[in-house]
Amino acid sequence: MAERPEDLNLPNAVITRIIKDALPDGIAVAKEARSAIAKAASVFVLYTTSTANSLAQKNKKKTVSAQDVFAAMKEMEFDKFIEPLQESLEVHKKSQQSKKEQKEAKAKAKKAEESEKNTSMAEVVLMDASHTCTEIGVELQNTETMD
Secondary structure: OOOOHHHHOOOHHHHHHHHHHHOOOOOOOOHHHHHHHHHHHHHHHHHHHHHHHHHHHHOOOOOOOHHHHHHHHHHOOOHHHHHHHHHHHHHHHHHHHHHHHHHHHHHHHHHHHHHHHHHHHHHHHHHHHHHHHHHHHHHHHHHHHHO
């Protein structure tokens, strides 16, 4: 839990970005208005969280799921937000999956590159060893012919 009420507020940068994205260019928003919107957004998030948690507890669950949040939105009579929220969640899931796949592909490529590098190094060492053995063999042959 938060120790101070201010700890429950959403970050100002996030609120400013949301406001800027929601309004047309050239519209200014007073600092006081941004503060009021931030507080309202924080209250909304806390209320939604509390409602979703209550629904989860009614169903004897300890973890609040997306379904609990959707049910909370319906209970709070914000039905018209459920579909856009579900769509946003799907976009987020796809984005996260894509990031995960890219990260795995990058790690696989790096591992293949390191493996190739190690194989190349081993070939160089073997060629060097072979060359050294050939030189030693030539020296041995020369010494045998001298005797």
